[in-house]
Amino acid sequence: MQINYIEDYLINNKFEELLSEFNEKNIVDIAEEVEQLDINLVIYLYKHMDKQYVGDLFSYLSLDTQNRIKDLLSSKEMSYLLDYVYTDDAVEFISQLPITNIREILSYSDLNRRTQIYELLGYPKDSAGSIMSKDYIEFGKYISVQDATQVIKEHEGLSEFMDVYYITDRDGILEGITSVRDILFAPDLEIIENIMTTDVISVNAYSDQEEAAKQFAKYDFSFLPVVDNTNKLVGLLSADDIIDIVEDEATEDIHMMGGISWIKGSYLTTPARLIAFKRVGWLLILTVAYTLSSWIITGYDDLLTMIPSLLIFIPLLMDTAGDAGSQALAMVVRGIAVDKVDNTYYKEVLFKELGVSLIAGFFLFIGNFLRIMYFSINSGDAHLAFVVSLTVFFVVIISKIIGGLLPLVALSFNQDPAVMASPLITTISDSISLLIYFTIAAIVLGGRL
Structure with missing residues (x-):
């Protein structure tokens, strides 16, 4: 059946027939179809269809469509509509409105309903009380x-x-x-x-x-x-409330770990300007932070002038450091979320990441040494291969330990562990990897200068 069947029923005022059609389908699918209607038809539907059904339907519409409905209804009509919406869904919608709109809409609600909604609005954001329903037996x-x-x-x-x-x-x-x-x-x-x-x-x-x-x-x-x-x-x-929570928390953590301030809503419908503003903050911080790496490289100008081939492997070392730290960060943040890992597990995380990094570092040392010896433009230079491979070994150890412990540090300061974003881990690891690299190079290759 095509979407325009809804239009046909509404235009011909066949509301009972339309409700019968709706009752044959899942309300989530109906909401998707209603989203495609002209907004004036949506308003017509809400004014003439069964109030209990349209109240349930309202909960499944996108926030954008809900706000468009609110803009075209009077405060009294909006209040009447929300009276048929489950309390937690009504609060979720109302909470994003300006306080003046909230007061005006709720002024038309009966005392009991108004009291319930104000009670839920009074709970701290992200608390269980802020999303709970008052509809139970x-x-x-x-x-x-x-x-x-x-x-x-x-x-x-x-x-x-x-x-x-x-x-x-x-x-x-x-x-x-x-x-x-x-x-x-x-x-x-x-x-x-x-x-x-x-x-x-x-x-x-x-x-x-x-x-x-x-x-x-x-x-x-x-x-x-x-x-x-x-x-x-x-x-x-x-469980429906919790599914939404898990999705939002996972999205927020992914955004934060990527160095992006969280944006609630669809990626495709979020304006490019808003996305840009949410990303640019971290990018500016990282731009300034990379100044430290520049200073480190500048401090070893003499060494790089004598052995310019050292420059070739800087991207390898910096990428390895960032990737190793991000892997540990992701695992520990996940452990905090689902395995009850908290800031009392410093010792356990330290030894876990130390063990992982020693094994990973050993294999990377062997693999990288052979790669440089036989497949690099510097093939045959055992000293250079040893310097780079030994640096990789130490970089993996240090980066994984940093990536594993920083989320616990965030917990100790009552911060979201995901705030220790991958770009931050990468920046710290990059600077440390450069210091290790040039120090080892100066010791091992210094005699050749």
Whole structure:
């Protein structure tokens, strides 16, 4: 079926037929089709279609389309639309608006909805509380299975995707969890307290989102309750939320490791001007940092004048240093993200990278020595081959140790370990490799001058 079927239904005001068509397809696919419509048709759809459905659909549209809808609706209409959007998705959209827009839109929401959204907006950025949903089902522990079943039926929209329910006391303190299966197979008059599980894994609302992601990965959850400092149930995280977190965190780490300030959004739709500004900062820093390498080379002018062939191998050594350091950096940053490596593992990381670099350095020494002896324009010069190969050996060791330890140093200063970007590692390693190279050359080849 072609995309223009939506246009046909809308133009002919066949909203019930269109909703039937939508219900036959996945809402994610519908969102992709709606993205291709003229924005005025999208507005027409939102004003005339089933409010619950268009509220769900709104969550799957791109931020750009969501903002275009907001620009063409009044604040009252926008507030009415967001009333049918899940709380966490509504907060994600609202949080990127100017504060004046937020206040104006929420002024039309009912008190309970407005309170919930302001509560979520009040949590620190990147905390579990900032992305949690307020849409979940909870029971008092003293109600019967029959009463619990009635509560589930009254929340049909939530019951469609929730397979676990949370048990709280009169003060809202999380005390247990039960499942659909437990309720279905329990006698109607059984008390919920008797069928609940008290060993509940939860996450604090002020914990970092990455901590929540680790909980999901460790326990293979679909949902995770969010509690405050008194263990009061305040929200719920779903696997969908965590997938978005993992994607954003991975993207941010990759950008930072490449020396790029993080840009949220699609690469293809992000303006070239914004991308340039995000990249140029690191490039300027590295340009200045490379001055150190220039000074080192200038300091050995006499040596290079006497043995100009040393210049040929500088790119090899600098590239090897950068690559070796970046490999260690990537492995340790990954270890921090998924293997619980932290800043107490200095010794373990040091000896791990030392072992790796000794093995790698040995093979690179042999391979590079043979390459220069038999396949280089300086073939047959054993002294030069030894200098370059020995430098490679030491450079690999030092670069891998630096690349492995710098992320832990960042953790010690409460910084994101990915901030120790590959370009930074490369710059440090380049300068050290040049110092080692010229020092060894002066010692080994000095007698030949």
